[in-house]
Amino acid sequence: GAVVSQHPSWVICKSGTSVKIECRSLDFQATTMFWYRQFPKQSLMLMATSNEGSKATYEQGVEKDKFLINHASLTLSTLTVTSAHPEDSSFYICSAHIGGSSYEQYFGPGTRLTVT
């Protein structure tokens, strides 16, 4: 149980275009989802926290107009990288939290974004 999927697993896009990444909790409902980015050989950096039906909370330094997050249902959150540039190339990972008394969050397999 507690499986989180991401789609696509990798994507290549041209500079200036937008790309959408989906994060789904497959066998549970996630009250909260988190989006991280990870550069090679570095730790996970939290970008934003999203709760179903409300606006995402972005971490300091993360451009909310560039990284659009939508948490439309208890099983789906999307991250859209708008007007992507090569410096946005990274590994994007989502995680989902069941909520309630559970402390655990379950991570997706990640999406490798390359902007050319």
Add this chain to the structure above:
Amino acid sequence: QQQVKQSPQSLIVQKGGIPIINCAYENTAFDYFPWYQQFPGKGPALLIAIRPDVSEKKEGRFTISFNKSAKQFSLHIMDSQPGDSATYFCAARAGGFKTIFGAGTRLFVKA
């Protein structure tokens, strides 16, 4: 105060050895301390987690030791295998808030 400091940055052990990874924190509001294992190109996977009211927790070959007064915790991997070669992250979380990750330790287990 929100940081979790992890060491060493990298670690090489022989098969069967016991690698130890250490983490330290400052924020006493942290009350959940998970460890994650990450293979290249994959998302992190939970290995084991501990709450501060317990000093030690074992799950299979993985053991967390927790020292609340020193605000330190560590991961021990017993009888390490080449398949354990991965990056390990310690983390800390306070209530329903965001998880803070350590910088990661790259472990290589020699066959």
